[in-house]
Amino acid sequence: MYRNRSRFGVSVKNMTTKHRSLQKTLVVGLTAGLALLWCMATLGTVSIAQHRLNQLLDSALAETAQRLLPLAVVEIINRDTPSVAQHIVSFNQHEERLIYLVRNKAGEVLLQSHTAAPNMFNNTLISGFSSSSTHRFYGAFALQGTVHIEVAEPLSQRLEAIRSIALMLLWPLLIFIFLAFICSWLFIRFSLRHLRHYHNEIEQRNSHDLTPVNLQGLPAEVVIIGESVNRLLLRLQQALEAERSFTANSAHELRTPIATVLAQTQRLQQSLITEKSKAQAQKIAMSLRHLAHISEQLMQLAKAEGGSLLAATPHDLMALLRFIVTSMQHPSSPIKINLQLPANAVFMSTIDQDAFAILIRNLIDNAHKHSDSLAPISVYLSAEGVLRVVNAGPIVAAATLQQLHKRFVRSNWQVQGAGLGLAIVGAIVQGINASMVLNSPATGQTDGFEVIIKFAPTLL
Ligand SMILES: Nc1ncnc2c1ncn2[C@@H]1O[C@H](COP(=O)(O)OP(=O)(O)O)[C@@H](O)[C@H]1O
Ligand SMILES: [Mg+2]
Structure with a gap:
């Protein structure tokens, strides 16, 4: 069954749009900034390392060519037919990182390392360093420019070395990002603790x-x-x-x-x-x-x-409620008040006795005034401090129910009133940190009106 309900207590819920968390923004910003700096440092290191590596390997390439050239010249001169090309057979099967080609002035191949293919090399005879898309070369002449040697080194090796340096520097970044995220999260959370405390105080x-x-x-x-x-x-x-x-x-x-x-x-x-x-x-x-x-x-x-609506010493609300209800129950009144309290139960509270009496009187007064039949008014107080005042009457619309606790708001114009009763009850409820719910129809009924107040237990 559809139930009309109005709830208001001490807390007012924040219904505004969701705002971005300062902690989240700072943590994400810091981590992203640190990761970016790390990437930039890696990029700088890699480009310096690449430059130095190229210098080193170039000088090794030139040195190799300079050393090989005299040996190749002696080998060619000592041959019976110097102009016939010759492959240098390797002693053991091995992967050749450096290959070379010895050519005469006309470009005819005189000597070549065993895996060297002439089409890998420069077509023209060049002295010094040069590069193709796959190799780095160093060329040198001997015997007044009649013999030319060109040593080649695959570029893939240099790329491979640079790639491993870059990977070595980038791998720790993953762990670093994770650690930076956790550490900055904890640190910022710790730094914002006073802000959270301030928020609770304002609440x-x-x-x-x-x-x-x-x-x-x-x-x-x-x-x-x-x-x-x-x-x-x-x-x-x-x-x-x-x-x-x-x-x-x-x-x-x-x-x-x-x-x-x-x-x-x-x-x-x-x-x-x-x-x-x-x-x-x-x-x-x-x-x-x-x-x-x-x-x-x-x-x-x-x-x-x-x-102040709170007393210094706690007292039993059950006994006080019994007293107030008895004083309000006139024998001549056609509407009876049914008070139901758990047997032998006691509910200790520090709510000011006068304030509690005002609250109960207003609720019972309302139940009397706004009830549309002679059905009895029910007043319950549970051992947990939940008060319920129920009376007969037509269903009050949900939208109206939401407004009834405001001053001068009324929905029943058949009887005299000023619209202050529920405002007084609401102010007392707020002042003692309790909560109030208005229901119409009453719980378990098809009509009627019900006020439920939950009193906070006193810590003794
Ligand atoms: N026990 C009740 N049963 C039915 N309606 C109620 C009850 N208590 C309050 N109301 C509704 O809430 C309105 C506001 O109540 P209240 O603030 O006490 O003002 P008043 O009683 O002077 O009209 C009433 O006009 C009535 O319509
Ligand atoms: Mg009233």
């Missing part, structure tokens, strides 16, 4: 507690905000106090004149002769009683919103 502030928030330990950037918030709290407290004392004072000032006028009206009523005049005086007296009730409720509201 605890409400219309009953607007004392300045302790700013100790806050970072300098946040202290300015904290000081502004404290100044705002002070202004708010002054404004609320002014409003409450105005309400209480004016209600108090009105009480005596209203009572005087009411007494005079009643006296006048007795002296009147015609029925019509008596009825008119009766109406004036009723309006004055309503006025007195409103001024009484205004004073209750000022007390509920302003004063």
